[in-house]
Amino acid sequence: xxxxxxxxIGIALIASAVLVWxxxxxxxxxxxxxxxxxxxxxxxxxxxxxxxxxxxxxxxGAIVATRMNLVNIGQEGQLLIGAASAAMIATRGSGIFIxxxxxxxxxxxxxxxxxxxxxxxxxxxxxxxxxTLLMVFIATQLTGFLLTKKSLLLDRSADRPNKTxxxxxxAANTRLPYIHIFGNDISIAVxxxxxxxxxxxFLLNRTIWGFKLDMVGMNARVAQRFGVSERSAGIIALxxxxxxxxxxxxxxxxxxxANYRYTPGFANNVGWEGLLVALVSRNQPLVAVVIALxxxxxxxxxxxxxxxxxxxxxxxxxxxxxxLALLLPPAYVFLRGNLHRDKNRGGK
Amino acid sequence: xxxxxxxxxxxxxxxxxxxLTNISKRYGDIAACxxxxxSMYPGQIHGILGENGAGKSTLMKVLIxxxxxxxxxxxxxxxxxxxxxxxxxxxxxxxxxxxxFSLVEELTVWENVLLGEELKFDRARARVLVGEIxxxxxxxxxxxxxxxxxxxxxxxxxxxxxxxxxxxRVVILDExxxxxxxxxxxxxxxxxxxxxxxxxxxxxxxxxxxxxxLHATDVITIMRQGRVIEHHETHQTDAPSLARAMVGRxxxxxxxHAVLGASFVSQSAPSESTSTTDATDVLQIADACxxxxxxxxxxxxxxxxxxxxxxxxxxxEGNGQRELGDVLSSLLTLDSGLIxxxxxxxxxxxxxxxxxxxxxxxxxxxxxxxVVLTMSVAAxxxxxxxxxxxxxGVIDEVLLFESAQQLIDEFEIRCDGPNAPLHSLSGGNQxxxxxxxxxxAKPKVLVAAQPTRGLDVGAIEFMSDRLERAAASGIAILLxxxxxxxxLHLSHRISVISSGTIVGTLSRQEATMEQLGLLMGGLAL
Numbered sequence: 001x002x003x004x005x006x007x008x009i010g011i012a013l014i015a016s017a018v019l020v021w022x023x024x025x026x027x028x029x030x031x032x033x034x035x036x037x038x039x040x041x042x043x044x045x046x047x048x049x050x051x052x053x054x055x056x057x058x059x060x061g062a063i064v065a066t067r068m069n070l071v072n073i074g075q076e077g078q079l080l081i082g083a084a085s086a087a088m089i090a091t092r093g094s095g096i097f098i099x100x101x102x103x104x105x106x107x108x109x110x111x112x113x114x115x116x117x118x119x120x121x122x123x124x125x126x127x128x129x130x131x132t133l134l135m136v137f138i139a140t141q142l143t144g145f146l147l148t149k150k151s152l153l154l155d156r157s158a159d160r161p162n163k164t165x166x167x168x169x170x171a172a173n174t175r176l177p178y179i180h181i182f183g184n185d186i187s188i189a190v191x192x193x194x195x196x197x198x199x200x201x202f203l204l205n206r207t208i209w210g211f212k213l214d215m216v217g218m219n220a221r222v223a224q225r226f227g228v229s230e231r232s233a234g235i236i237a238l239x240x241x242x243x244x245x246x247x248x249x250x251x252x253x254x255x256x257x258a259n260y261r262y263t264p265g266f267a268n269n270v271g272w273e274g275l276l277v278a279l280v281s282r283n284q285p286l287v288a289v290v291i292a293l294x295x296x297x298x299x300x301x302x303x304x305x306x307x308x309x310x311x312x313x314x315x316x317x318x319x320x321x322x323x324l325a326l327l328l329p330p331a332y333v334f335l336r337g338n339l340h341r342d343k344n345r346g347g348k
Numbered sequence: 349x350x351x352x353x354x355x356x357x358x359x360x361x362x363x364x365x366x367x368l369t370n371i372s373k374r375y376g377d378i379a380a381c382x383x384x385x386x387s388m389y390p391g392q393i394h395g396i397l398g399e400n401g402a403g404k405s406t407l408m409k410v411l412i413x414x415x416x417x418x419x420x421x422x423x424x425x426x427x428x429x430x431x432x433x434x435x436x437x438x439x440x441x442x443x444x445x446x447x448x449f450s451l452v453e454e455l456t457v458w459e460n461v462l463l464g465e466e467l468k469f470d471r472a473r474a475r476v477l478v479g480e481i482x483x484x485x486x487x488x489x490x491x492x493x494x495x496x497x498x499x500x501x502x503x504x505x506x507x508x509x510x511x512x513x514x515x516x517r518v519v520i521l522d523e524x525x526x527x528x529x530x531x532x533x534x535x536x537x538x539x540x541x542x543x544x545x546x547x548x549x550x551x552x553x554x555x556x557x558x559x560x561x562l563h564a565t566d567v568i569t570i571m572r573q574g575r576v577i578e579h580h581e582t583h584q585t586d587a588p589s590l591a592r593a594m595v596g597r598x599x600x601x602x603x604x605h606a607v608l609g610a611s612f613v614s615q616s617a618p619s620e621s622t623s624t625t626d627a628t629d630v631l632q633i634a635d636a637c638x639x640x641x642x643x644x645x646x647x648x649x650x651x652x653x654x655x656x657x658x659x660x661x662x663x664x665e666g667n668g669q670r671e672l673g674d675v676l677s678s679l680l681t682l683d684s685g686l687i688x689x690x691x692x693x694x695x696x697x698x699x700x701x702x703x704x705x706x707x708x709x710x711x712x713x714x715x716x717x718x719v720v721l722t723m724s725v726a727a728x729x730x731x732x733x734x735x736x737x738x739x740x741g742v743i744d745e746v747l748l749f750e751s752a753q754q755l756i757d758e759f760e761i762r763c764d765g766p767n768a769p770l771h772s773l774s775g776g777n778q779x780x781x782x783x784x785x786x787x788x789a790k791p792k793v794l795v796a797a798q799p800t801r802g803l804d805v806g807a808i809e810f811m812s813d814r815l816e817r818a819a820a821s822g823i824a825i826l827l828x829x830x831x832x833x834x835x836l837h838l839s840h841r842i843s844v845i846s847s848g849t850i851v852g853t854l855s856r857q858e859a860t861m862e863q864l865g866l867l868m869g870g871l872a873l
Contacts, residue, residue, distance in 0.1 A: 208734050208741050214723070215731070221717040225677045225709070226732040227700020 037304020046184025058274020061241030074132030076271025077139030082246025085109035110246020371420035395565035443516030486539025558869030591865030660839030
């Protein structure tokens with residue numbers, strides 16, 4: 001496995017270097033820029049940690065749903081709804097209580113958004129893969145609409161910068177605190193997210209609740225026989241996924257991802273990349289903690305790469321190549337496992 | 349073969365249309381067909397009668413090219429045919445209507461008839477075709493109707509038309525009336541029979557229903573354990589002798605055990621006298637009705653099981669046993685009727701309701717609703733009682749493992765300890781896990797559906813012994829089995845289920861193979 005990762009990442013880096021060289025950039029700068037941007041330069045690893053927190057939360061939600069064979073891929077939308085509802089509360093007041101309240105409302109918003117998919121699934125038999133996905137686009141449009149009305153989310157102050165459609169800025173005393181350590185600023189969302197990961201591990205592996213989720217996921221008829229309703233377990237699993245994605249959105253907003261404003265395109269693919277984190281960590285919450293850091297490193301590293309003068313589009317391709325390199329080894333192992341099983345079955 | 353045959357109307361032929369010679373097919377140690385030799389004559393409806401596993405279906409699958417025989421030859425009109433796949437069988441002239449419908453519910457009748465056709469869909473031609481075949485064989489059905497709107501009887505007609513449009517010489521009907529109402533099945537045969545005789549075709553009617561076979565066929569072949577046991581002209585035989593031939597057996601495994609001293613008579617006789625006289629029913633099922641996909645599965649089923657008795661529910665498979673098991677596992681909701689335990693009504697179809705009310709189930713298919721293969725043995729032993737091994741919702745693994753180890757020892761489950769994944773166990777040991785778990789919940793009622801199917805001799809004995817001990821401890825046991833030996837060996841009373849309803853209940857002393865055979869064949873005593 002380690003060999004595979006080294007091989008694929010090596011290939012991705014070489015391909016990136018070739019690409020940068022071919023488009024007239026300095027190919028020797030790629031790897032140093034990625035490393036400098038994610039960990040080496042002062043203050044960067046704090047940034048990486050801070051960006052890892054929402055990725056981890058999204059991944060945890062996907063993992064919970066996967067435990068009972070539900071595929072929730074609508075985190076990008078749930079995150080948007082969470083961030084927007086947190087912003088609507090938080091920009092209307094100030095103080096620590098408003099901060100906490102708005103974060104909780106964000107989680108609730110995400111949960112309600114994903115529960116719609118659960119309702120559609122268990123009452124109208126709409127596959128949750130389809131409904132969660134399509135609701136991402138509704139969420140994008142809905143939050144876009146919120147940004148057109150001052151009564152809703154649009155900045156109410158007269159001197160709106162450049163007349164762009166953003167929300168008002170969060171008051172200084174309503175922002176999520178940062179921990180200052182070794183010259184790095186780490187959002188308090190980071191330790192909270194790691195705690196949530198530990199709680200998820202505990203709930204899934206040590207409690208009756210996790211056991212029931214497993215039962216439904218592994219054999220729904222056995223679960224039904226012994227009193228576990230697939231419906232209620234499924235609603236809870238999807239709602240938890242939405243709540244965690246909504247929480248990720250609230251944390252992003254209150255820790256200043258977009259300068260403490262809610263902007264169009266706020267989610268910036270965190271919802272999608274969180275899914276990839278779950279995929280690469282093969283649905284193990286503790287592995288997801290590490291993988292979320294790697295993905296966050298890619299985010300911070302590549303934004304640093306962009307500042308070295310390489311075109312933004314090329315930087316995106318470089319990042320995509322590296323993400324692909326992280327996804328291929330598990331996919332390869334999975335496919336090989338299937339092949340083996342098929343062969344064994346054929347032999348019998 | 350005797351020379352004198354009276355095939356109702358027309359076409360008297362002395363040359364067989366189809367001849368099967370020494371057909372054998374083995375699956376491992378089991379001979380599904382053992383040297384079967386059979387001749388079918390043109391113009392005749394040929395009944396093939398036998399219990400589950402008698403080899404009827406395998407034999408028919410050989411004819412239509414789904415199963416390749418290990419030995420033997422098939423000839424049509426005296427010419428040996430090489431049947432390698434369903435296409436070649438169809439070319440030679442074999443057509444089959446399967447027991448389970450293979451129709452697309454969302455499509456119309458003519459669309460279904462044309463399915464699988466390589467040519468272009470021609471609506472007008474197809475509709476005419478459906479009309480023609482329908483008229484010729486008395487199978488009228490509206491070609492534009494959607495399948496999902498049709499009754500089972502009309503669906504059966506569509507299946508028949510699908511088969512007949514290929515103009516087969518030999519039509520094989522596999523349990524054609526198992527899904528039909530009596531009125532529908534009576535309508536099915538008369539015209540079909542007449543046309544078959546005139547056109548010189550041959551129909552093989554595979555069935556376990558005595559009345560149907562007696563009513564619709566010209567000759568009857570009885571199969572048992574892969575062999576042809578008897579061969580009769582239909583008008584020369586009657587239901588009791590057919591029933592005897594169908595279920596009667598040589599000295600069987602169980603009766604050998606009985607002879608060797610593991611006798612059940614001495615054990616069960618006293619407990620029976622106590623249980624049958626004054627005990628009241630623990631489990632009561634009243635007027636239970638269920639239909640699935642428009643087909644009625646349970647029809648006004650009434651059943652009572654008393655504390656301390658084993659009530660055997662005999663019957664040919666597919667007569668509602670699976671649905672009854674599902675209802676008692678809270679997996680299926682009754683359309684009407686009541687289920688009660690000790691007089692308290694239990695809601696059907698609600699998750700866990702039956703389990704909480706005290707009904708334990710050893711399901712017919714343990715992988716379907718009995719075990720979770722990917723979980724550990726310990727978890728599987730505690731599926732319904734995890735709460736007992738937890739504090740405030742947190743599972744206490746030490747407690748769980750201790751209890752699992754106890755059950756593993758008590759029920760002699762062979763495994764690599766409580767942590768071994770269940771799929772690493774053999775079938776027999778998986779079944780012991782199910783039994784151990786169900787009994788550990790201290791149930792009032794134990795439903796054992798086909799509990800020894802696929803198990804080896806030792807495992808069968810163990811299971812039988814445990815069931816008897818459970819009954820002795822006061823549990824009401826409903827033993828659902830299609831194995832008559834098992835039923836006769838273990839039960840205090842025997843009920844027979846046919847077409848989703850109880851057709852008779854006998855005490856163990858009254859019951860004979862012949863009577864049970866008649867009841868299972870759907871005939872009242």
